[in-house]
Amino acid sequence: xxxxxxxxxxxxxxxxxxxxxxxxxxxxxxxxxxxxxxxxxxxxxxxxxxxxxxxxxxx
Numbered sequence: 001x002x003x004x005x006x007x008x009x010x011x012x013x014x015x016x017x018x019x020x021x022x023x024x025x026x027x028x029x030x031x032x033x034x035x036x037x038x039x040x041x042x043x044x045x046x047x048x049x050x051x052x053x054x055x056x057x058x059x
Contacts (some may be wrong), residue, residue, distance in 0.1 A: 009020055034041070 009024070010017055029052075
């Protein structure tokens, strides 16, 4: 199974292979960052911070 994945990934011209590898690495890095953040995205953190500021601010 791994050999079929590698064969598909490495098939094509050098430019295509480079683009496939770049997409794979970017997806891996983004996935690891999302897992490290506990599944929360930057938008979720920003929204949480704004909500906390609004709760603390007197009306």
